[in-house]
Amino acid sequence: MSAINGHHPDTLWVPSSDRINEATLTTFTAYARADCGFVGGPDYTDLWEWSVEDLERFWLAVWDFHGLGDLFGSPDKVLNERTMPETDWFAGIEVNLAEYVLTRIPPDSPAVIGLSEAGDRRALTGRQLDARVQSLAAALSDLGIGPGDVVAAYIPHCVEAVIAFLATAWVGATWTAVGQDYAANAVIDRFEQLTPKVLFIADGYTFGGRNHDRLSEAAALSSALTSVLAVIEIRHLNPARAVHPEFVDWDQLVKERRSTPARRVPFAQPLWVLFSSGTTGTPKGLVHGHGGVLVEMIKQLSLHWDLKLTDRVFWYTSPSWVMWNIQVGALCVGATVICYDGSPTWPDARKLWQLAQDEGATFLGVSPGYLEASSSMGISPGKEFDLRHLRSMGSTGAPLSSPLQRWAYEEVGELPLWSMSGGTDIAGVFAGGAATVPIVAGEMSVRCLGVALEAWSDSGEPLVGHVGELVVSRPMPSMPIAIWNDPTGEKQRHAYFEMFPGVWRHGDWVTVSRRGSVTVHGRSDSTLNRHGIRMGSADIYAALTDVAAVQDTLVLGIEDDDAGYWMPLFVVLADGASMSTELAKELRDAIRHTLSPRHVPDDIIAVPKIPRTRTGKRLEIPLKRIFQGQPVEAVLSAAAVDDITAVHYFEGLAIQWRGEKLSRQ
Numbered sequence: 001m002s003a004i005n006g007h008h009p010d011t012l013w014v015p016s017s018d019r020i021n022e023a024t025l026t027t028f029t030a031y032a033r034a035d036c037g038f039v040g041g042p043d044y045t046d047l048w049e050w051s052v053e054d055l056e057r058f059w060l061a062v063w064d065f066h067g068l069g070d071l072f073g074s075p076d077k078v079l080n081e082r083t084m085p086e087t088d089w090f091a092g093i094e095v096n097l098a099e100y101v102l103t104r105i106p107p108d109s110p111a112v113i114g115l116s117e118a119g120d121r122r123a124l125t126g127r128q129l130d131a132r133v134q135s136l137a138a139a140l141s142d143l144g145i146g147p148g149d150v151v152a153a154y155i156p157h158c159v160e161a162v163i164a165f166l167a168t169a170w171v172g173a174t175w176t177a178v179g180q181d182y183a184a185n186a187v188i189d190r191f192e193q194l195t196p197k198v199l200f201i202a203d204g205y206t207f208g209g210r211n212h213d214r215l216s217e218a219a220a221l222s223s224a225l226t227s228v229l230a231v232i233e234i235r236h237l238n239p240a241r242a243v244h245p246e247f248v249d250w251d252q253l254v255k256e257r258r259s260t261p262a263r264r265v266p267f268a269q270p271l272w273v274l275f276s277s278g279t280t281g282t283p284k285g286l287v288h289g290h291g292g293v294l295v296e297m298i299k300q301l302s303l304h305w306d307l308k309l310t311d312r313v314f315w316y317t318s319p320s321w322v323m324w325n326i327q328v329g330a331l332c333v334g335a336t337v338i339c340y341d342g343s344p345t346w347p348d349a350r351k352l353w354q355l356a357q358d359e360g361a362t363f364l365g366v367s368p369g370y371l372e373a374s375s376s377m378g379i380s381p382g383k384e385f386d387l388r389h390l391r392s393m394g395s396t397g398a399p400l401s402s403p404l405q406r407w408a409y410e411e412v413g414e415l416p417l418w419s420m421s422g423g424t425d426i427a428g429v430f431a432g433g434a435a436t437v438p439i440v441a442g443e444m445s446v447r448c449l450g451v452a453l454e455a456w457s458d459s460g461e462p463l464v465g466h467v468g469e470l471v472v473s474r475p476m477p478s479m480p481i482a483i484w485n486d487p488t489g490e491k492q493r494h495a496y497f498e499m500f501p502g503v504w505r506h507g508d509w510v511t512v513s514r515r516g517s518v519t520v521h522g523r524s525d526s527t528l529n530r531h532g533i534r535m536g537s538a539d540i541y542a543a544l545t546d547v548a549a550v551q552d553t554l555v556l557g558i559e560d561d562d563a564g565y566w567m568p569l570f571v572v573l574a575d576g577a578s579m580s581t582e583l584a585k586e587l588r589d590a591i592r593h594t595l596s597p598r599h600v601p602d603d604i605i606a607v608p609k610i611p612r613t614r615t616g617k618r619l620e621i622p623l624k625r626i627f628q629g630q631p632v633e634a635v636l637s638a639a640a641v642d643d644i645t646a647v648h649y650f651e652g653l654a655i656q657w658r659g660e661k662l663s664r665q
């Protein structure tokens with residue numbers, strides 16, 4: 001690809017002047033300049049600097065620009081103090097996210113669309129969504145549910161999950177959800193910490209061409225969770241079956257037209273509890289405040305994703321993953337949310353492209369894994385499908401390599417694909433893209449507005465153009481207000497504020513360029529550290545994405561008292577490929593030429609599968625610990641892993657390695 005005039009040589013996408021003029025970010029910038037004291041230059045980085053310097057004015061601008069002030073009033077003070085975690089945002093303001101959502105969606109526009117793997121489709125207009133949310137909220141009120149109560153859901157990515165969440169928020173209660181791919185024990189581990197009062201369950205779901213009945217798991221949850229007053233059953237898999245005799249029928253509750261006033265709650269009232277991936281120990285419950293989430297969602301989805309009333313947003317996700325929460329946040333800007341309950345690759349990786357075409361999606365969210373699956377199947381989405389409505393794409397879950405980013409640009413179309421990094425911890429995004437900023441291969445184009453993201457050295461010096469710890473040096477409203485069952489705040493301090501007191505240290509390893517773009521190199525606690533030189537695993541994965549014989553990769557850096565430092569690369573071979581000295585050389589050369597000789601692994605070992613968390617993240621730290629001699633049960637919970645047999649395969653390799661019997665290339 002040739003360089004685009006006047007831009008960085010690796011620029012993939014440049015916004016047209018129409019795109020810039022139509023972007024909400026452009027209107028917001030003019031508003032900030034006219035009414036909020038922004039006096040900087042025309043570049044995004046000028047606005048970003050203002051947003052983190054004049055943090056309080058910036059968030060107030062987001063609040064007023066999006067009509068929150070008209071609905072909920074103006075705060076006397078936006079932020080009490082900037083030292084984390086003792087922050088108090090929008091003190092005195094009472095909010096309700098569901099109330100805001102239901103004022104944004106036009107009554108006759110589609111609000112939520114539910115698609116099943118088998119091809120069933122349901123769509124609710126704004127009016128229908130409003131009616132169902134209010135009826136269900138009235139039923140929750142009848143049960144006495146309100147602020148301080150937890151409502152839990154064991155549910156697929158279906159329309160009912162969105163209604164149940166909004167009804168919970170409407171009555172001021174706290175939501176938590178786990179997708180139905182989790183077994184009962186893993187769900188109990190999470191939910192019983194929260195003593196929920198109401199439990200929503202679905203009878204099952206379809207995935208990969210198979211029906212998965214979940215009624216026995218639902219019964220196990222209902223008997224284990226003794227705090228639950230009512231179990232509400234959604235007949236999702238089999239609408240014709242009778243409702244379990246001890247459960248309440250969802251259809252009955254939403255059929256009756258009822259209403260109840262929205263319960264406004266203090267800004268920091270818990271909106272939801274999201275669980276960390278839980279690879280070790282009991283999963284951590286991250287509590288986010290009602291108002292903090294509301295302003296973060298609006299900022300991200302309106303100013304960064306550039307979503308408007310006419311947008312149709314389709315993110316492939318599950319209710320256990322923060323991308324579900326962020327996608328549902330699209331309702332805050334009045335956009336339509338498309339929920340797909342099924343496999344992204346069944347019968348093949350064309351599935352999401354097909355659904356995006358059929359639904360006229362304007363925004364599609366995927367993971368690097370899905371793009372990889374599409375590219376290795378030789379799919380050309382832009383030629384095979386009519387994606388004329390698609391305006392933007394997003395990718396999260398893992399760093400997106402530049403070859404995949406290029407592939408998408410060439411094979412999907414000339415539209416922005418924003419690689420993003422954020423997560424469960426902040427229910428939002430630290431770095432990503434903006435409709436007014438060009439995209440350079442391998443980078444996240446911008447630090448998000450209001451996010452004082454920097455790369456810091458171990459001694460706390462900000463670094464530009466060099467790798468450092470991802471820190472956020474000023475507070476964000478969506479940082480967790482607490483960790484569940486952490487009365488002294490000790491767990492929260494330990495998780496984020498130990499390395500640099502008063503500053504959020506995320507645990508990722510990043511570079512911030514002079515242009516303000518960001519590259520994530522992997523988790524800093526699983527950083528490869530060879531002879532004192534630190535390297536990111538994501539860079540090694542990216543260097544190998546173009547090798548056709550390799551389907552998946554994992555690199556570990558293992559310190560061992562006896563064996564010194566060992567850096568093996570594990571590879572899953574593509575169909576028909578076999579491990580050979582030639583292939584091992586090709587992989588080493590690719591790493592050496594793309595990165596450096598220091599990045600070349602000590603050994604290359606073919607494995608049948610790389611195990612991942614259920615949200616698709618490689619298990620670098622637990623597998624490293626297993627190689628260091630820890631038992632599997634001590635380093636991960638089987639329920640948090642997609643395939644425990646793959647973990648046991650690595651355990652076997654670790655035993656062989658420790659006995660010096662491992663065969664390697």
Ligand SMILES: CC(=O)CC(=O)O
Nearest residue numbers: 396397420421422423
């Ligand atoms: C926004 C994100 O970064 C989500 C994730 O990958 O967990």
